[in-house]
Amino acid sequence: MKNSPSILIVDDSRDMLELLRRQLESFHLIPIVSDNVIDAIEILETTQIDVLITDINMPEVSGEQLIRYASEHFTKLPILVISGYPNLETAVNVMKLGALEYLVKPFSSDELKEAVFSLLPEETLKEEKTQITAQNSFQGIIGSSPKMQELFKTIERTKSNKATILISGESGTGKELIARAIHYNSDFSASPFVPVNCGAIPDNLIESELFGHVKGSFTGAIADRVGFFQAAHTGTLFLDEISNTSQELQAKLLRVIQEKEVTRIGDTKAKKIDLRIITASNVNLQNLIDKGQFREDLYYRLNVISLNIPPLRERNGDIKPLVNFFNKKYSKEFNKKPLKIAPRVYTTFENYSWPGNVRELENLIQRLVVMHDDAIGLDEIPQHIKTQIDTLPEKDSFETLKEHEIKYIKRVLLHCDNNKTKAAQILDIDRKTLREKLK
Ligand SMILES: Nc1ncnc2c1ncn2[C@@H]1O[C@H](COP(=O)(O)OP(=O)(O)OP(=O)(O)O)[C@@H](O)[C@H]1O
Ligand SMILES: [Mg+2]
Structure with missing residues (x-):
């Protein structure tokens, strides 16, 4: 590439x-x-x-x-x-x-x-x-849509440097998968990749987990311990759900990043660290900054390279390859033949909004592989996925008239089994106009 x-x-x-x-x-x-x-x-x-x-x-x-x-x-x-x-x-x-x-x-x-x-x-x-020949997957990440292709190119560019990267995207879009791909594709892939979920570690423990402590520095510190920063030395530290950090911790992170050294709790000497920091967030940090809940100066240290993973509904082109990928993956895992999936199923998937993104699609295919043996048609698809086409977009994510028109045309086509004459009748346009619009 x-x-x-x-x-x-x-x-x-x-x-x-x-x-x-x-x-x-x-x-x-x-x-x-x-x-x-x-x-x-x-x-x-x-x-x-x-x-x-x-x-x-x-x-x-x-x-x-x-x-x-x-x-x-x-x-x-x-x-x-x-x-x-x-x-x-x-x-x-x-x-x-x-x-x-x-x-x-x-x-x-x-x-x-x-x-x-x-x-x-x-x-x-x-x-x-x-660059015309696009790869439709990269390090196990499926993506032939232009947006994913751009992302793969950016990842390729991070290969031989340790610039800090902020990955943003809705839940289930593949942030952790991408963080791992960045590390294992890099020149320092032999060094450790250390993932830390900032949202899962209690406030009173996170500092010692990240920075380490010396024996006796607080009740419960029964032995010396290195923190995640030191554990990831020469490799990658992945701080997931970075928005879930207190102001106090944010100030400490900023200092560690600026000075490139960590001091264990209770220690007097600081240790140099050399690593890449990748952070991920499924909430918009800019909004948190506006509300005074996230430090702007830290944000700028973390967001040197910005990777935004678009939600699945904005990259329809990835749906079919993802379905095929998960179909193969799970049929192999459960020792079954891959399912035959009807074309109408893909169209339905392309019209659904996937609030849980790729994770939701993956879970659905896994369930279908487990429950069925041969062909999958619309009857086997859960009702909410088929009806959701009618609901309005959430909150302020309105679409343009054009996008709406495309969706509506697809919906009508789906209804009349891709029969263009019938669809044109319902839409009250001639077949030629419909053909133009489909282009
Ligand atoms: N492009 C992709 N190709 C293949 N698998 C994918 C892709 N994107 C996501 N997945 C799969 O979807 C699931 C969710 O991905 P991941 O855990 O990386 O999401 P996330 O963005 O970290 O979500 P959250 O914000 O909820 O933590 C994983 O099983 C991952 O392997
Ligand atoms: Mg995640």
């Missing part, structure tokens, strides 16, 4: 970082973000970056110093400067230091695109164009 180019964005304005992150993602590039120069330098040292985008005026260390550093140590790295103060002197100065392009804030998405693509080395652009 060929890689998409990685772009490092450095800006002290977090709104700007979010905006640029989204724009670069829409150009199919991989954004890596930092809100300060010190962290940015570390990312440059450890991660392959194709273009550096930096702001100039930042507290503590300025963008000019970053440009000077980058052009001395990474002579081939193209640099794009974005600045809010159009000042000729600074512009000339940063160009002298090694910046190749200069954009004055605010700029449009098109201007950004043009500037970034003009800086990308030609090889990377060629690679982009030649």
Whole structure:
């Protein structure tokens, strides 16, 4: 699989970082973000970056110093400067230091695109164009939809660095599966992968579990113990359900991440740690930040690389391959022949909203394999999956008129067994229009 180019964005304005992150993602590039120069330098040292985008005026260390550093140590790295103060002197100065392009804030998405693509080395652009043959699975993760393909490319890019990754996605979308794939696909896969469910460990124990303790440091500390951070040394620490951490723990995590060392409870000496941290959350951390329940500075340390796994209902293309995968998997496990699944069943699945995402689909197929021996038609499918087509989308996740139209047409087709003449009659349009719409 060929890689998409990685772009490092450095800006002290977090709104700007979010905006640029989204724009670069829409150009199919991989954004890596930092809100300060010190962290940015570390990312440059450890991660392959194709273009550096930096702001100039930042507290503590300025963008000019970053440009000077980058052009001395990474002579081939193209640099794009974005600045809010159009000042000729600074512009000339940063160009002298090694910046190749200069954009004055605010700029449009098109201007950004043009500037970034003009800086990308030609090889990377060629690679982009030649990538046609898509793999529909990666390390046991099934996904042929464009969104999953993008995700696989990003994972490939994390292979040889230890940049921190935040995985977000609804429950059952495969966050843990992806965290494991990142680790076992990396250059340090021989080192430990240590998963920790932050929501499952009681508040009074989590600190000693994470950081370790020395004997006698608190009642119950009957022996020395290393924490998960040290256990994951040189490998990957996976902090699942990161939203379930207290403000106090968040402050401690931030310190450990910034200083790259842990001190066991009751110990006086800190120990250096070198590892990748992956965190996962099925709630939107940005909302928690707005409510004051999650530290924004920690969020920016965790969200250097952002992986968002879309819900299953937004990647219909994955449903059939997933059904086939689980059908094979469970029929083998239960020593049975794979089920024959009727085409109408797939269509029904594609119209269902899958609130439990892939986990729900997996459980359903497992149950079907256990309960049935041969063919699966609509009769064998639970009623709620068939009727749910009628219900309104939950909360504020409304769909566009077009999406709604597509769903409605599919529903009518399903009703008349894919008979297009009948469907066209019900919809009161001619067959040609229906054919156009189906395209
Ligand atoms: N793309 C996929 N291909 C194959 N199996 C998948 C895929 N996505 C998820 N699964 C399977 O679905 C189940 C749920 O995945 P996982 O536990 O990784 O979800 P999660 O996002 O961590 O959920 P939660 O937020 O509830 O913890 C697992 O059995 C996993 O193997
Ligand atoms: Mg999980």
